[in-house]
Amino acid sequence: EAGVTQSPTHLIKTRGQQATLRCSPISGHTSVYWYQQALGLGLQFLLWYDEGEERNRGNFPPRFSGRQFPNYSSELNVNALELEDSALYLCASSPRGGSYEQYFGPGTRLTVT
């Protein structure tokens, strides 16, 4: 069974640009979560999508947004990039909303210059 996949692996953008990160959950999983792992800060919860709807949001500004598609894959969009947005962005999926197990992808390394 394929795991959670994310693309691209690395992304380099300049300040002010927009970044789009993609995630495909494990087949059969309906929930997708996004986390930011900045250096020295651990994982910060960004967004949770389940069945196409945004269910919960972490303490991030509105320029962080996303969506979930009918096939349960998801996009994370970051507008007006700032230098401090440089981080590893991790996507996770779980079998259903409220599941206590999350399966993580390898992440997308976003570098903002």
Next chain:
Amino acid sequence: GEDVEQSLFLSVREGDSSVINCTYTDSSSTYLYWYKQEPGAGLQLLTYIFSNMDMKQDQRLTVLLNKKDKHLSLRIADTQTGDSAIYFCAESPNLTGNQFYFGTGTSLTVIP
């Protein structure tokens, strides 16, 4: 928000036991987890414990939970060089809330 704290670094010699500690503040935590992150990889769920349990053992891994002190530990017996990674403690307040709170991670270095 909930705070989950871990020490940043731990070094042990190969063959010794490693103990990674974690404290959390949310007394309503239902599930507590340990994840492992190897260099360049995502997080891998190692084990979890429900808050009504004191201990859980899974092969070389032992999780101890002191709910009164809000303290969670992960013991790795016979630590191997392949255990070198960052270990994250995480807690979830409830089954359906679905928001995980992670610690900053403990970087374990195993010295051959």
